Amino acid sequence: MQQRSEETRKQIVDTAQTLFAQHGYEATSVSEICDAAGLSKGAFYHHFPTKQMLFLELLDNWLDRIDNTLDQSRWEKADIPQAMIHMANTTKGIFQEADGGLPMFLEFWSQARLDPEIWQATIAPYHRYQKYFKLLIKEGIAEGSLKDVNPHLAALMIVSLAIGMLLQYVLDPQGENWGEVATQSMHLLLDGLARREE
Amino acid sequence: MQQRSEETRKQIVDTAQTLFAQHGYEATSVSEICDAAGLSKGAFYHHFPTKQMLFLELLDNWLDRIDNTLDQSRWEKADIPQAMIHMANTTKGIFQEADGGLPMFLEFWSQARLDPEIWQATIAPYHRYQKYFKLLIKEGIAEGSLKDVNPHLAALMIVSLAIGMLLQYVLDPQGENWGEVATQSMHLLLDGLARREE
DNA sequence: CAAAACATACCGACTGGTCGGTTTGATTCT
DNA sequence: AGAATCAAACCGACCAGTCGGTATGTTTTG
Known part of the structure; x- marks a missing residue:
C-alpha cells in the first residue's frame, strides 16, 4: 500500500518538475500533470492539497x-x-x-x-x-x-x-x-x- | 477627437501600470484595467491589439x-x-x-x-x-x-x-x-x- | 471489512478576446 | 448657418474555453 502510494507521489513530483520546467508554472495545469503522469485528478489531490504545495x-x-x-x-x-x-x-x-x-x-x-x-x-x-x-x-x-x-x-x-x-x-x-x-x-x-x- | 483618444490611451497605460505593479501581470485582467480606468473593453481593444502589446x-x-x-x-x-x-x-x-x-x-x-x-x-x-x-x-x-x-x-x-x-x-x-x-x-x-x- | 488509493464527473469563477451597435465630433454639402 | 455625412472612438453583452478544486463513486490493499 505505502509502496504504491509513494511511487505515485514520486511520479507526480517528477512529472510536475518536468512540465513546469518545460512550460512554466502557470502554463502547466493540474490536469496536464495528471495526464502526463498517467493518473487522475483524484490521485493528485489525494497527495497534495493544492498546486502551490x-x-x-x-x-x-x-x-x-x-x-x-x-x-x-x-x-x-x-x-x-x-x-x-x-x-x-x-x-x-x-x-x-x-x-x-x-x-x-x-x-x-x-x-x-x-x-x-x-x-x-x-x-x-x-x-x-x-x-x-x-x-x-x-x-x-x-x-x-x-x-x-x-x-x-x-x-x-x-x-x-x-x-x-x-x-x-x-x-x-x-x-x-x-x-x-x-x-x-x-x-x-x-x-x-x-x-x-x- | 484625437484629443480624447490620446487621453484615453494614456489613461489605459497609467492604470495598467499601477495595477500590474500592484497585483502582477497575470493577476490583473483586462476587465479590471477597464473598470479601474472607467472605460469599456471595447475601448481597450480599440487602442491595443492584445494585453501583451x-x-x-x-x-x-x-x-x-x-x-x-x-x-x-x-x-x-x-x-x-x-x-x-x-x-x-x-x-x-x-x-x-x-x-x-x-x-x-x-x-x-x-x-x-x-x-x-x-x-x-x-x-x-x-x-x-x-x-x-x-x-x-x-x-x-x-x-x-x-x-x-x-x-x-x-x-x-x-x-x-x-x-x-x-x-x-x-x-x-x-x-x-x-x-x-x-x-x-x-x-x-x-x-x-x-x-x-x- | 475498513481504510487508503485512485477514478470520474462536475462546478463555479474567470479569462482574453470578439462583435454588432451607439455615441461623438469634425468635415462637407446645401 | 445648419443639416447631412462618415469614420473614429467607445460600449458592453457575449463567446468558447480553461482553470483549480470538490464530491462522489470504485478499486486496491492490509
Whole structure:
C-alpha cells in the first residue's frame, strides 16, 4: 500500500518538475500533470492539497540540493579565498541541478510575492545565504586572507553576483559558459579591477 | 477627437501600470484595467491589439528611462572608474524609476520566455547593456585606469551585479539601502577583496 | 471489512478576446 | 448657418474555453 502510494507521489513530483520546467508554472495545469503522469485528478489531490504545495516541495528539494553542494566545498579548503573560488566552481553544478527549472522558480516567486506564507518560504533561504557568506568573509578577514572590508557589504555583493548570473543563465544559457564566468568573476572580485600604483 | 483618444490611451497605460505593479501581470485582467480606468473593453481593444502589446509599451517606456538615466552620467566623466562609480550612484534612481513595477517585468518575462517575439524584445536591451559596459571597460584599460582584465568578463560581472541587486531590491526593498550598497559595491569591485602582499 | 488509493464527473469563477451597435465630433454639402 | 455625412472612438453583452478544486463513486490493499 505505502509502496504504491509513494511511487505515485514520486511520479507526480517528477512529472510536475518536468512540465513546469518545460512550460512554466502557470502554463502547466493540474490536469496536464495528471495526464502526463498517467493518473487522475483524484490521485493528485489525494497527495497534495493544492498546486502551490506541490510546487513548494519542488522548491525545497532544490534548495536542499544547493545547500549540500555548497557545504561540500566548504570543509576541505583551509583558506577562505580558495573556498570561495571553489564555491564559484560549483556554481555550474547548481545551474544544471535546476535542470531548466530556474525560470519556474522565478515565475512562481514573482507570482506569489504577495502571499505572505509563500513569501516566507522563499525569502528565508535567501537570507540564509546572505548570512552564510557574511560569516565566511569575517573568517577570511580574521585569518588575514581578506582585506578589512565591510563583511555585510561584501556578502551582499557575492549574493548579488550569484543571483545576477543565475538570472542571466536562465535568460541565455547558451550565450556564455557561465560556469567559467563564475570562476573567473570570483578571481576578479578578489583582485579588483582598478590598477594599483606600485 | 484625437484629443480624447490620446487621453484615453494614456489613461489605459497609467492604470495598467499601477495595477500590474500592484497585483502582477497575470493577476490583473483586462476587465479590471477597464473598470479601474472607467472605460469599456471595447475601448481597450480599440487602442491595443492584445494585453501583451500593452505591456510591451510599458516595458519600452521603462527601458527608455533607464537609457536616459545611464547616458546622463556618461558624459561628464573625467575618468572611467569615476564614471562607473557615478553610474552606480544613479542605480537608486533606476530602482525607483520602476516604482514597484520591477516584479511585473520579471513575471512577464518569465512567462513569455518561450514566445520568440517577446523573447527578442526582452533580450535585445540586455545585450545592449552588456556591450555598453564592455566598451566602457576597454576605454578604461586604454586610458590606463583599469587593469588589463578581460573586458567581456568584467562587463558580465557588472551586469550581473546590477541584475542581482535589482532582484534583491525587488525581493526586499526595505532590507537594505540599495542605492548605497550599489555605490560601495562598485568601490569594492574596483579595489578587490583580497589582501595584497606589499 | 475498513481504510487508503485512485477514478470520474462536475462546478463555479474567470479569462482574453470578439462583435454588432451607439455615441461623438469634425468635415462637407446645401 | 445648419443639416447631412462618415469614420473614429467607445460600449458592453457575449463567446468558447480553461482553470483549480470538490464530491462522489470504485478499486486496491492490509
